[in-house]
Amino acid sequence: MDDADPLAGFRARFVGTESPLVYLDGNSLGRPLAATAERLRRFVEEEWAVRLIRGWDERWFDLPLALGDDLARVCLGAAPGQVAVGDSTTVLLYKLMRAAVTARPGRTEIVIDRDQFPTDRYVAMGIADECGMTLRWVDVDPTTGLTPDQVAEVVGERTALVVLNHVSYRSAWLADTAAITRAAHDVGALVLLDMCHSAGVVPSELDAWGVDLAAGCTYKYLNGGPGSPAFCYVAARHLETFTQPIQGWMGNTDPFRMGPDYVPVEGIRRFLSGTPAVVGMLAIQDMVGLVEEAGLHAVRRKSEQLTAHAVDLADKHLAVYDVEVASPRDPELRGGHITLSHPRMQEVVATLWERDVIPDYRDPGGLRVGLSPLSTSYDELERGILAVGEVLGALA
Numbered sequence: 280m281d282d283a284d285p286l287a288g289f290r291a292r293f294v295g296t297e298s299p300l301v302y303l304d305g306n307s308l309g310r311p312l313a314a315t316a317e318r319l320r321r322f323v324e325e326e327w328a329v330r331l332i333r334g335w336d337e338r339w340f341d342l343p344l345a346l347g348d349d350l351a352r353v354c355l356g357a358a359p360g361q362v363a364v365g366d367s368t369t370v371l372l373y374k375l376m377r378a379a380v381t382a383r384p385g386r387t388e389i390v391i392d393r394d395q396f397p398t399d400r401y402v403a404m405g406i407a408d409e410c411g412m413t414l415r416w417v418d419v420d421p422t423t424g425l426t427p428d429q430v431a432e433v434v435g436e437r438t439a440l441v442v443l444n445h446v447s448y449r450s451a452w453l454a455d456t457a458a459i460t461r462a463a464h465d466v467g468a469l470v471l472l473d474m475c476h477s478a479g480v481v482p483s484e485l486d487a488w489g490v491d492l493a494a495g496c497t498y499k500y501l502n503g504g505p506g507s508p509a510f511c512y513v514a515a516r517h518l519e520t521f522t523q524p525i526q527g528w529m530g531n532t533d534p535f536r537m538g539p540d541y542v543p544v545e546g547i548r549r550f551l552s553g554t555p556a557v558v559g560m561l562a563i564q565d566m567v568g569l570v571e572e573a574g575l576h577a578v579r580r581k582s583e584q585l586t587a588h589a590v591d592l593a594d595k596h597l598a599v600y601d602v603e604v605a606s607p608r609d610p611e612l613r614g615g616h617i618t619l620s621h622p623r624m625q626e627v628v629a630t631l632w633e634r635d636v637i638p639d640y641r642d643p644g645g646l647r648v649g650l651s652p653l654s655t656s657y658d659e660l661e662r663g664i665l666a667v668g669e670v671l672g673a674l675a
């Protein structure tokens with residue numbers, strides 16, 4: 280399978296892939312690119328050290344929007360001028376949820392499902408408290424996820440916003456974003472899409488789907504490194520009227536005039552608050568370039584084949600230990616990882632880490648196999664699944 284893989288050559292561009300370590304957690308923290316090691320060194324020696332404060336005028340001030348446009352083109356299906364990079368996903372979720380509820384005055388409910396990533400739920404709870412709103416919780420099957428019918432059933436004239444995870448962090452369920460967005464728009468509500476587990480691995484069409492707001496992180500399939508800044512998308516039709524709650528000088532008109540008043544600047548820049556994390560944006564540039572070179576649709580094809588192979592291997596080698604696939608079996612219904620469940624998986628993952636086989640664990644009993652298509656080989660995946668079987672066999 281590796282010999283037949285048209286993307287196999289990309290693996291050698293990542294630092295560490297020559298070692299026998301098995302890395303199956305690219306959906307939590309992507310591996311670094313060799314180009315990034317070089318870019319970081321050159322940034323310190325040739326840009327930061329030499330340009331010094333002039334760097335802001337020359338490149339850094341515009342980087343959050345320039346990189347946002349690259350991400351929009353390569354990964355998000357969005358026209359320029361709608362994506363900015365900065366803050367963490369959590370902070371951006373807060374800013375965007377507040378922007379949305381402010382833009383729908385008189386509406387009192389936020390729709391969200393119980394299986395969403397914790398930070399999305401916690402931010403929504405905080406905003407509900409802060410703004411005197413009610414959360415309309417939807418229960419979902421933890422081996423799949425939120426459906427358009429479930430959304431259509433609960434939205435109504437009270438709904439301000441529907442918060443949606445594009446790919447479930449647990450099951451990898453790929454939400455039908457276009458249909459859910461239509462269901463929300465039918466009642467005049469807005470949609471906020473969390474793309475943390477899809478950006479860089481699942482092609483998206485934010486503009487065509489009609490999504491209002493989106494955010495996602497860059498350290499998973501975009502290999503930006505630990506704590507690299509997140510991105511936000513605000514549809515062009517909202518940019519003139521939507522405002523965000525963390526009014527900082529970097530989102531003000533003419534920030535270096537240091538004027539007395541906050542007047543949000545035109546365009547997506549108004550969603551920035553403070554000084555952008557320039558160093559954190561360096562690695563993202565390399566990975567966006569690599570995804571563009573490989574082609575996101577080719578990345579998705581390999582992703583589907585990798586997850587399909589993971590399911591086949593689990594059926595063949597792990598079903599004897601009563602391991603179950605807790606993800607959709609149809610590749611079109613899932614993102615870039617799969618979850619394998621067994622009551623003793625937490626112990627299994629701890630033992631695997633000691634053996635340099637690195638998936639991760641999520642309750643209840645889920646071992647997540649995260650497959651980053653440009654850095655993962657079929658051989659690496661197979662060695663990982665066989666190791667899971669060995670550890671389970673030794674426990675039995």
Ligand SMILES: *Cc1c(COP(=O)(O)O)cnc(C)c1O
Binds near residue numbers: 368369473496509
């Ligand atoms: C990883 C992830 C986050 C992380 O948010 P941070 O602010 O970067 O910690 C948020 N939402 C989802 C769906 C995720 O998968």
